[in-house]
Each structure stands twice: as C-alpha cells, then as structure tokens.
Amino acid sequence: MSTFFDFGLHHSIVRALSNMGFEEATAIQDQTVPVALQGRDLIGQAQTGTGKTAAFGIPLVERLDEENGNIQGVVLTPTRELAVQVAEEINKIAQFKKITALPIYGGQDITRQIKALKKRPQIIVATPGRFMDHMRRRTIRLDAIEIVVLDEADEMLNMGFIDDIKEILKEVPENRQTLLFSATMPRAIQEIAQQFMTDPTLISVKPKEVTVPNIEQQYMEVAEKQKFDVLCRLLDIHSPELAIIFGRTKRRVDELSEALTKRGYGAEGIHGDLNQAKRDSVLRKFKEGTIEVLVATDVAARGLDISGVTHVFNFDIPQDSESYVHRIGRTGRAGKTGLAITFVSPREIDHLRLIERATNRRMERRSVPSMSEAMEGQQRMAVEKMLEAAGRENLQAYKTLAEQLLEDVDSVTLVSAALKLLTKEPDMTPVRLTEEAPLRVSKKKFPPKGKGTSGGYGAKRPQRPRTGESRPRSGEFRPRSGESRPRTGDSRPRSDRQR
Numbered sequence: 335m336s337t338f339f340d341f342g343l344h345h346s347i348v349r350a351l352s353n354m355g356f357e358e359a360t361a362i363q364d365q366t367v368p369v370a371l372q373g374r375d376l377i378g379q380a381q382t383g384t385g386k387t388a389a390f391g392i393p394l395v396e397r398l399d400e401e402n403g404n405i406q407g408v409v410l411t412p413t414r415e416l417a418v419q420v421a422e423e424i425n426k427i428a429q430f431k432k433i434t435a436l437p438i439y440g441g442q443d444i445t446r447q448i449k450a451l452k453k454r455p456q457i458i459v460a461t462p463g464r465f466m467d468h469m470r471r472r473t474i475r476l477d478a479i480e481i482v483v484l485d486e487a488d489e490m491l492n493m494g495f496i497d498d499i500k501e502i503l504k505e506v507p508e509n510r511q512t513l514l515f516s517a518t519m520p521r522a523i524q525e526i527a528q529q530f531m532t533d534p535t536l537i538s539v540k541p542k543e544v545t546v547p548n549i550e551q552q553y554m555e556v557a558e559k560q561k562f563d564v565l566c567r568l569l570d571i572h573s574p575e576l577a578i579i580f581g582r583t584k585r586r587v588d589e590l591s592e593a594l595t596k597r598g599y600g601a602e603g604i605h606g607d608l609n610q611a612k613r614d615s616v617l618r619k620f621k622e623g624t625i626e627v628l629v630a631t632d633v634a635a636r637g638l639d640i641s642g643v644t645h646v647f648n649f650d651i652p653q654d655s656e657s658y659v660h661r662i663g664r665t666g667r668a669g670k671t672g673l674a675i676t677f678v679s680p681r682e683i684d685h686l687r688l689i690e691r692a693t694n695r696r697m698e699r700r701s702v703p704s705m706s707e708a709m710e711g712q713q714r715m716a717v718e719k720m721l722e723a724a725g726r727e728n729l730q731a732y733k734t735l736a737e738q739l740l741e742d743v744d745s746v747t748l749v750s751a752a753l754k755l756l757t758k759e760p761d762m763t764p765v766r767l768t769e770e771a772p773l774r775v776s777k778k779k780f781p782p783k784g785k786g787t788s789g790g791y792g793a794k795r796p797q798r799p800r801t802g803e804s805r806p807r808s809g810e811f812r813p814r815s816g817e818s819r820p821r822t823g824d825s826r827p828r829s830d831r832q833r
C-alpha cells in the first residue's frame with residue numbers, strides 16, 4: 335500500500351492526513367487517487383468503511399484552487415446526515431489549505447444557507463433536492479465547477495433522484511470531472527455512466543466480496559411475535575458499546591424505540607418523518623454515547639461513519655441485498671470488527687437466501703438465546719463492573735463501612751447482594767408492537783443457483799412488500815424496480831425534504 339507521500343500530494347494535505355491518523359492509503363484510495371488526480375472520470379466500488387470518502391476528498395482538495403472563491407467542486411449524497419459527515423471529512427483534509435466544504439441540505443433554513451454560501455466555499459456537499467432549489471434560485475453558480483462526485487450513487491437512483499441528478503449534470507460545465515462511488519453498483523449506474531461520464535475508469539476492489547470479512551454475519555429464525563424479547567436478550571448478552579437496530583418502517587422505528595426505552599435501554603429512533611433538529615439531536619446523542627441504541631430506518635443505512643458501533647441488528651430483514659450490505663456496514667469499519675445479526679421469520683428464509691447469494695456470503699445460523707443466557711450476560715457485566723471498580727477506584731471511603739457490614743452478614747451473601755443490585759435482570763414490561771407482514775420472494779424471482787452471483791451483485795431483487803406502511807410515501811422505501819420508478823416530473827419524489 336502507498337503512503338500519502340507517494341501520490342505527490344501537496345504537503346499541507348499529507349500533513350492533514352497524518353493529523354487525521356491516516357498513515358497508509360486504503361486499497362480503494364491507493365487505486366483511485368492517482369487516477370482522479372489525473373483528472374479522469376472514474377467509478378469506484380469498494381466495501382463499506384474502507385475510506386471512499388477520502389478517495390474522492392483528497393483529489394478534490396488537491397485539485398481545486400484555494401485562491402479562487404467560486405464553487406469548484408460538488409458532492410451529492412442521498413441523505414442530510416451524510417452530507418454533513420462528508421463535508422466534515424473534506425474540511426479535515428483541507429484543514430491546512432484555504433479550501434472549505436459547505437453542507438447544504440433540505441430541512442435547514444435556506445436563508446442561512448444563502449448566507450453561508452456568501453462566504454464562498456469552494457466545495458458544496460448537498461442532497462440533490464436542496465441543490466436543485468439553489469440552482470433554480472441561482473444562489474449557487476455552476477460555471478466554475480470542475481469536479482462532481484456522486485457518493486452512494488446507486489442509492490440516489492433508488493430514491494428516484496435520477497431526474498434531479500441528470501438535470502444537475504446537464505447544467506454543470508461539460509468538461510468537468512465526474513467521480514462516482516458506492517459499495518454497491520447495480521446495473522442502473524451504467525446508464526448514468528454512459529450518459530454523463532467521459533470514458534470512466536472502473537475501479538472495483540474485490541467485487542466478489544461486497545461485505546467486509548471483519549463483520550461477523552449471523553441470522554436467527556424468530557417468529558414475528560418473539561422478535562422483541564429476543565432482541566432484548568441479545569442486547570443483554572452482548573451489551574454492545576453502540577448498536578444500530580434497523581426496522582422496516584417509520585412506525586416500526588417509533589414503536590421499537592419506545593418499547594426499548596420502556597424496558598430500560600437507552601434508545602432513540604431516527605427516520606425521515608422527524609424534523610431535522612430531532613434527527614440531529616438523536617444522532618449527536620448516539621455519537622456521544624448518551625444513548626447506546628439507535629433504532630433506524632434505511633435513512634441511516636448509507637455512509638454514516640460512527641465509531642464504536644459494534645453491533646447491527648436487522649430487526650426486520652432488509653428489502654434487498656444492497657440495503658443489507660449498507661446496513662451491516664455501519665459496523666466493522668476501518669479495520670475494526672463488528673457483529674451483524676439478522677432476524678428472519680420462518681416465511682422469510684427464501685428472502686435471506688437471496689441476500690446471501692447476492693452477497694456471495696453465508697450468514698451463520700444461530701439459535702435464539704434463552705432467558706437464562708440473557709441473565710448470565712448481565713451477571714457477567716455486573717461482575718466486570720465490580721472487578722473494574724475493585725481494581726481502579728479509590729475505595730478508602732467505603733472500607734470501614736464494608737468491615738462493619740461484614741461483622742453482621744457473611745461475605746458471600748454481601749457480594750451476591752451487590753451483584754444483584756448491579757445486574758439488569760430481564761425485564762418483561764409489556765410493550766406494544768404492530769406486526770409486520772413477512773417479506774416474500776415470488777418463486778419466479780428466485781434465481782437458479784449460481785446465477786446472479788457474478789460480480790457479487792447481479793441477483794434479482796425480491797418484491798417490495800405491499801403493506802401501506804412501506805410504500806415510498808415519504809422516501810423511506812423507494813421503488814427500486816424499473817417498472818415502478820417514477821419517470822415524470824410529477825411523480826418524482828418530493829426532494830430530499832421528505833427523507
């Protein structure tokens with residue numbers, strides 16, 4: 335692997351990368367940065383958490399002119415949170431250069447954005463809908479744009495942003511450089527590539543292994559009615575540092591986070607119907623560790639890089655293999671390990687097999703843990719806490735008290751009582767969860783063995799469920815198949831404001 339010196343980057347960027355703790359380039363950076371620095375168009379595919387942001391961030395910061403205050407670079411992302419995160423990472427890379435990246439997204443006051451634009455950032459990181467708003471208001475000038483990046487390009491297509499993206503790409507100067515990145519590259523991407531890119535270089539890191547090996551992948555067959563109790567047991571057994579639980583619908587996310595809170599877990603939900611202030615505060619609390627469980631729809635499946643996420647639970651099996659890959663990719667990032675557990679109801683097994691085929695990787699079947707295992711897990715935690723305190727805390731102020739207690743009660747009884755108080759015993763507080771219909775795969779859509787696995791990503795998608803909740807009503811579950819994708823201006827998704 336190259337060090338960042340080998341790319342011939344400006345010393346201020348090498349210094350910034352070293353400040354960020356980046357010593358060597360990751361595989362995708364190693365292969366794409368030199369090509370992007372030459373000004374060539376490229377399509378970059380590499381697994382989740384392998385540094386695709388810097389793979390386009392470094393060439394952006396290197397190639398753009400710091401003396402020029404015009405907008406020279408645009409990065410489009412599918413979600414608002416991702417726009418903020420990507421802008422932050424670019425600003426870190428640019429910390430010793432006079433280049434700034436500004437995030438622009440729906441749900442944020444547009445006049446504030448216009449004010450921020452007056453400070454002349456060279457790079458805009460935006461969700462497509464809000465970028466279009468600014469384009470129409472002429473508050474963003476496009477004539478000096480040299481580089482356009484589509485991050486999570488396939489997801490933006492899934493969300494129906496295709497027309498917006500086409501319009502944006504038509505408006506920016508034709509001789510720009512276009513970079514397109516994602517961990518998953520379904521075929522529809524090729525259309526964009528052909529239409530809007532100039533002789534793009536395709537760089538794909540291990541296309542057959544779309545998931546990273548350091549994420550342990552398990553599944554459990556669980557009846558819909560039992561899912562919640564099983565989830566609680568798993569949380570008790572694993573005591574994750576930070577966990578993300580994905581649910582299928584917004585209602586599901588609301589109900590789950592409420593139910594978890596009722597049972598004493600620090601959990602909050604995030605989905606597209608919450609206002610931006612709420613979304614921001616939930617994510618902030620999760621990053622700080624104020625809450626340890628984030629319950630989310632697929633709005634949090636893409637790109638988010640939160641350190642400390644040790645576990646991902648698919649409370650509801652994802653709709654398709656792309657969603658699966660990105661959801662579980664919120665753990666096991668930057669070389670760390672992670673565990674992903676997917677719940678599958680008995681009627682959804684075919685759907686799970688379809689995901690396994692598309693990702694070319696089997697999930698390990700695990701049996702549902704028992705209540706006593708959950709109890710043991712919590713007891714283990716209590717013992718750990720106690721031993722840690724015994725080893726580290728200054729206990730002087732408690733010693734006399736302890737000696738007095740030991741005169742009346744024997745030591746085993748006393749320690750047992752202390753452990754009981756420290757143990758979070760299984761909580762069976764009743765909760766209310768509306769049942770979700772299982773995801774079914776029609777026999778026709780189930781590809782014969784061996785097919786659809788080439789390149790890891792050819793498998794056909796299962797049908798979307800037909801329940802009202804999971805319609806693309808507000809951008810959470812978008813039509814992904816050719817037939818149902820809106821084609822006209824009228825039926826286009828109502829911009830990223832709804833996400």
Ligand SMILES: Nc1ncnc2c1ncn2[C@@H]1O[C@H](COP(=O)(O)OP(=O)(O)OP(=O)(O)O)[C@@H](O)[C@H]1O
Pocket residue numbers: 355356357358359360363380381382383384385386387388516517636637638639663667668
């Ligand atoms: N060369 C490097 N050395 C060390 N850490 C790195 C390097 N490049 C990136 N990282 C870190 O790795 C983590 C994952 O990077 P990033 O978010 O860019 O992944 P990604 O490939 O875009 O993933 P996803 O497909 O989920 O969007 C980040 O915390 C980033 O700071």
Ligand SMILES: [Mg+2]
Pocket residue numbers: 386387485637
């Ligand atoms: Mg990314």
